[in-house]
Amino acid sequence: MTWTIPLTDVQMSEEDLIAVAECLRSGWLTMGPRTQAFEAAVADWTGAEHAVAVSSGTAALHLACAALGFGPGDEVIVPALTFVATAHAPRYVGATPVLADVSSPIAPNLDPADVERRITPRTKAVVAVHMWGYAADLAGLRALCDAHGLHLIEDAAQALGAQADCALAGAASTIGCLSFFSKKQLCLGEGGMVLTGDEALAARVRLLRSHAMTSGTWDRHRGHEDSYDLVDIGFNFRLDEPRAALGLSRLTRVHAAIEHRREIVVAYRQRLADVPRVTLVWDDEAVATASHFAFPVLFESGQAREAARRAITARGIQTARYPVLHELTEYQPFARMGTLPNAEAAADRHLTLPLSSHTTLEQVDVVVDAVRAAVQA
Helix, strand or coil, X not given: CCCCECCCCCCCCHHHHHHHHHHHHHCCCCCCHHHHHHHHHHHHHHCCCEEEEECEHHHHHHHHHHHCCCCCCCEEEEECCCCHHHHHHHHHCCCEEEEECEEECCEXXXXXXXXXXXXXXXXXXXXXXCHHHCCCCHHHHHHHHHHHCCEEEEECCCCCCCEXXXXXXXXXXXXXXXXXXXXXXXXXXXXXEEEECCHHHHXXXXXXXXXXXXXXXXXXXXXXXXXXXXXXXXXXXXXXXXXXXXXXXXXXXXHHHHHHHHHHHHHHHHHHCCCCCEEECCCHHHHHHCCCCCXXXXXXXXXXXXXXXXXXXXXXXXXECCCCHHHCHHHHXXXXXXXXXXXXXXXXXXXXXXXXXXXXHHHHHHHXXXXXXXXXX
8 A cells, every 4th residue: 555644754864864874884783882872862851860772662661570570470550552562561571461441532541540440469560651642640650559569660652752740751650661663753663762760770671681691792892891791581682773873863853853743733633623523532731741652533433433444544544543452362361342441442433643753734634634524424
């Protein structure tokens, strides 16, 4: 399919190309000085005390669970409406994800009241996902975690730059995870980051991301070490230097990119406000603090959403939908359909419309015309 308007759009500047080319010409491609500089830049940008670069947002979540010591018999509460990596991460270390409901279809982030109902003596943590770039209720979830002695992990994979409680998303809790996948606000193709204010936790993540070796290739290249010890079972979750170079180049433009996304979202909301049988997600206050990974709208039912999707697709406009986790074959044993009604309704009724750092107002007009025609057909 060649899309007239794709769901997202990735464009590289000349500065990006130069930064990567210089890295390639340097001959040092694995984790090294650019990765260290990128970590420092992201820590400064987010306000986190420590930032540890890894190979993906999924790796960041995996390492967060591993560094916090979760294992067999432990439970980690996650929202039923999220990308699968959120629920996979506890399973990688032998723990069990427990699916919880979201607050409502128009505010589809983790519901603290439903989380509280699912806490057991085996619960070790709650993962707060900032879905589509909108901050979860961290104050409510933090109070709950503090009362029960639980860890609060931020899954900020979709929310770089969003305001979350008293800090930026990912840097507002014990440990947070970022993603730099192609559709994200900071797009590197792949890559991720673990953020934390805990020095010991950061050191643990650094150790585990590279096979639990006591020194890295860059240390040995500089003559700081001539060998290494192995002190645990770690992983190969390193970020490569070309991607770090690209991150350093693109990070300088992320604030402007998020502001552009916000302007496009406001334009969508204004143009869709009077479209019948279409409901906007979140409110204007949330729009002002979100970082807008995606722009979802709700239709009256799953059938209406599917009919609209077909009509919009026929015009060459790409859309997407997130299934609720227990709709997926692998996660059907974790919850029965009908037991998480808000998450199920949000998943069933929503479509995400095209949104990127390069979406134009002219494209918004075309998409809105397609939505209007779809619901009036």
